[in-house]
Amino acid sequence: MTSIGIIGSEGRMGVALAAAIAEAGHKHCGVDKGGNVLNLASDADVLVDFSSPDALEATLDACVAARTPIVIGTTGLEERHHYLIDDAAKDIAVLQTGNTSLGVTLLAHLVREAATRLDADWDIEILEMHHGKKVDAPSGTALLLGQAAAAGRGISLDTSSERGRDGMTGARGRGNIGFASLRGGTVAGDHDVIFAGAEEMITLSHRAENRMIFARGAVRAALWLIHQKPDRYTMPQVLGLS
Ligand SMILES: NC(=O)C1=CN([C@@H]2O[C@H](COP(=O)(O)OP(=O)(O)OC[C@H]3O[C@@H](n4cnc5c(N)ncnc54)[C@H](OP(=O)(O)O)[C@@H]3O)[C@@H](O)[C@H]2O)C=CC1
Numbered sequence: 605m606t607s608i609g610i611i612g613s614e615g616r617m618g619v620a621l622a623a624a625i626a627e628a629g630h631k632h633c634g635v636d637k638g639g640n641v642l643n644l645a646s647d648a649d650v651l652v653d654f655s656s657p658d659a660l661e662a663t664l665d666a667c668v669a670a671r672t673p674i675v676i677g678t679t680g681l682e683e684r685h686h687y688l689i690d691d692a693a694k695d696i697a698v699l700q701t702g703n704t705s706l707g708v709t710l711l712a713h714l715v716r717e718a719a720t721r722l723d724a725d726w727d728i729e730i731l732e733m734h735h736g737k738k739v740d741a742p743s744g745t746a747l748l749l750g751q752a753a754a755a756g757r758g759i760s761l762d763t764s765s766e767r768g769r770d771g772m773t774g775a776r777g778r779g780n781i782g783f784a785s786l787r788g789g790t791v792a793g794d795h796d797v798i799f800a801g802a803e804e805m806i807t808l809s810h811r812a813e814n815r816m817i818f819a820r821g822a823v824r825a826a827l828w829l830i831h832q833k834p835d836r837y838t839m840p841q842v843l844g845l846s
């Protein structure tokens with residue numbers, strides 16, 4: 605039986621994750637804001653983080669000190685957080701992803717494939733909708749799908765994304781990747797990647813019906829990560845897609 609520590613254990617994902625861990629026959633412990641993350645990292649075999657970007661630095665420090673691998677599912681991360689993750693991954697196994705579900709991991713694979721085959725005359729737009737309590741936009745998944753599309757197209761997302769259109773924006777840039785975010789109700793997470801060509805359109809979509817898909821994927825990733833050497837890993841590696 606594996607002990608999985610949850611950062612953000614009382615949140616929406618923390619509760620779903622605890623259920624998925626129990627369902628898989630493992631045990632869990634957890635912390636929320638103000639909890640002792642070093643104790644948690646020392647007691648658990650692996651941590652899973654679904655909390656807030658503010659928690660990340662202390663969490664990684666604790667994991668490195670305790671030599672405990674970690675799955676990071678928290679979104680809204682900035683460039684400085686990715687540097688912290690790269691640094692920690694020199695000492696421990698770290699898997700960071702904007703979406704732990706198997707469906708989105710496969711979707712990203714398909715998006716990359718489509719973007720490889722369709723030239724820049726096909727406008728790529730990514731539309732996401734989430735529940736009204738979500739605090740970051742675009743979603744981590746939308747950004748992950750944008751990275752997949754950019755990789756397929758051989759461009760950098762940093763210099764080719766169009767976000768937050770409002771007012772006299774001018775025409776969209778050829779080859780750019782656009783993002784739009786909707787918020788409302790209890791939507792667990794919907795994503796559409798639209799390839800809009802001349803007089804035809806392809807849409808690749810994923811609908812999360814509830815949070816258990818993220819939770820089960822995170823458990824699968826955590827159990828896999830325990831057996832990996834220090835490095836930074838991705839969901840496609842867990843699923844053998846890369
Ligand atoms: N990668 C994926 O597949 C998925 C990622 N997510 C991401 O997971 C994150 C959490 O989502 P969700 O569960 O809906 O959010 P919630 O707001 O419901 O839960 C967040 C939890 O984290 C806790 N928390 C906040 N700050 C800290 C801190 N500094 N240290 C420890 N715990 C802290 C909160 O405690 P308190 O209430 O005391 O502040 C709360 O219990 C988001 O970034 C979301 O986008 C969500 C679903 C899937």
Ligand SMILES: O=C(O)C1=N[C@H](C(=O)O)C[C@H](O)C1
Pocket residue numbers: 679702703734738742743744745746792793794
């Ligand atoms: O906050 C959420 O709820 C979700 N967050 C992740 C994201 O930002 O993509 C994953 C999922 O879509 C649910």
